[in-house]
Amino acid sequence: MKLPRIVRLIGKHVVKATPILRRHILPSADYRVLGGVEDARSAAGSSDGWFAARTVSRQERAYRNLIADMHRGEPRLDLRIAAEAVAATGIVSPGLIEIGCGSGYYSEVLAALVPGGIGYTGLDYSEAMIARARARYPSVEFQVGDATRLAFPDNAFDIVFNGVSLMHIVDYQAAIREAARVAGRYCILHTVPVFEAHDTTFLRKYAYGSPVVEVVFSKNELISLCEKAGLRLERQWPCIPYDVAEVTGHRSFTETYLFAKSGVS
Ligand SMILES: C[S@@+](CC[C@H](N)C(=O)[O-])C[C@H]1O[C@@H](n2cnc3c(N)ncnc32)[C@H](O)[C@@H]1O
Numbered sequence: 001m002k003l004p005r006i007v008r009l010i011g012k013h014v015v016k017a018t019p020i021l022r023r024h025i026l027p028s029a030d031y032r033v034l035g036g037v038e039d040a041r042s043a044a045g046s047s048d049g050w051f052a053a054r055t056v057s058r059q060e061r062a063y064r065n066l067i068a069d070m071h072r073g074e075p076r077l078d079l080r081i082a083a084e085a086v087a088a089t090g091i092v093s094p095g096l097i098e099i100g101c102g103s104g105y106y107s108e109v110l111a112a113l114v115p116g117g118i119g120y121t122g123l124d125y126s127e128a129m130i131a132r133a134r135a136r137y138p139s140v141e142f143q144v145g146d147a148t149r150l151a152f153p154d155n156a157f158d159i160v161f162n163g164v165s166l167m168h169i170v171d172y173q174a175a176i177r178e179a180a181r182v183a184g185r186y187c188i189l190h191t192v193p194v195f196e197a198h199d200t201t202f203l204r205k206y207a208y209g210s211p212v213v214e215v216v217f218s219k220n221e222l223i224s225l226c227e228k229a230g231l232r233l234e235r236q237w238p239c240i241p242y243d244v245a246e247v248t249g250h251r252s253f254t255e256t257y258l259f260a261k262s263g264v265s
Contacts, residue, residue: 005052021244028206029206030057031204031214031244031246032204033201033202033211033247034202035052036204037170037202040213041170043202043204044170044213047210048210049123049207049210049211050102050125050128050129050210050212051126052210054209055207055208055209056102056126056131056132056201058208059103060102060103060105060132060206061125062208063103067108069111070112070113075109075113077240077241078190079109079113079193080113081190081237081239081256082106082109082163082188082190082256083110084257085188085190085256086110086161086170086188087115088235089159089186089258091159093117093118093253094118094158095157096110096120096158096161097120097121097123097156097159098121098123098178099163100124100125100162100165100216101122101123101130101165102129102138102165103133104129104142106120106122106161107120107122108137118159120140120141121141121143122140122141122142123142123145124142124165125144125145125147130142130144135186138167139165147162147165147175148169149176150178150182152181152206153182154181156182156184158184159183159185159186160180160188161188161190162187162188163190164190166189167192167217168212168213168214168215169213169215170202170227172215172217174231176231177229180230184261185261186234186261187260187261188257188258189222189259190239190256191239191240191256192255192256193242194216194218194219194222195216195219195251195252196219198218198250199252200216202214202215212222216244219255226257230262231260232259232261233257235258236256237256237259238253238254238255239255239256240251241253241254242254251261
């Protein structure tokens with residue numbers, strides 16, 4: 001039964017106005033700017049963040065409707081762009097690893113939306129996330145591992161796909177170098193929050209009830225780190241809205257980037 005609009009509006013207002021409710025109900029709440037990388041390391045180390053069982057189940061629940069919409073033929077913009085970026089590589093049925101795969105739903109999204117499908121492997125450093133992914137997609141390959149120290153040889157996958165996880169990795173420089181190393185041909189950084197003209201900034205927020213660290217990148221710094229790692233920007237797409245101007249004073253947005261490994265045409 002659908003509640004009357006006025007009741008829904010009051011409900012939303014009460015959730016937003018009450019810290020304990022908004023932190024536990026909203027996917028993102030209570031942003032705070034952190035002092036710098038050391039502050040970010042200590043904030044990340046002092047929270048169970050992505051390892052908490054409640055984060056896993058709430059994150060999965062948040063995406064259930066999105067997946068249902070996709071199967072009804074109405075994929076949200078970010079899901080469409082992910083598939084478009086993979087298709088833009090021109091590789092038929094590529095071997096792809098998703099770094100920071102969470103509960104693994106991009107395996108379903110890319111299988112449904114990329115013509116010809118993909119050979120998918122999912123990796124996440126949260127055992128709880130990987131356990132949920134394996135339970136949900138028993139025939140898909142998932143591994144526990146850290147984006148900053150990948151246990152794969154050079155050029156192991158046609159495509160390294162980083163879906164909404166680079167922004168949660170404090171040592172993002174190492175994650176970019178590792179992505180470039182294990183990518184045989186392309187790296188896709190999907191839904192990356194960036195500033196056009198402001199320094200990379202570390203934030204702390206509540207995600208599904210748990211404190212996590214988030215990085216909003218200086219676009220110039222991000223692109224130049226990727227170039228130093230041997231990647232060349234081929235295409236970019238504006239993706240879903242994300243503006244933290246209220247806490248940083250600078251407008252931010254998300255983009256998806258397709259990088260080719262240098263020497264690959
Ligand atoms: C916002 S979720 C994204 C999940 C999924 N890709 C999606 O698009 O919804 C971020 C994921 O990155 C993972 N993550 C954060 N730091 C990581 C690291 N250093 N190595 C591997 N995974 C990491 C978290 O455990 C979490 O599952």
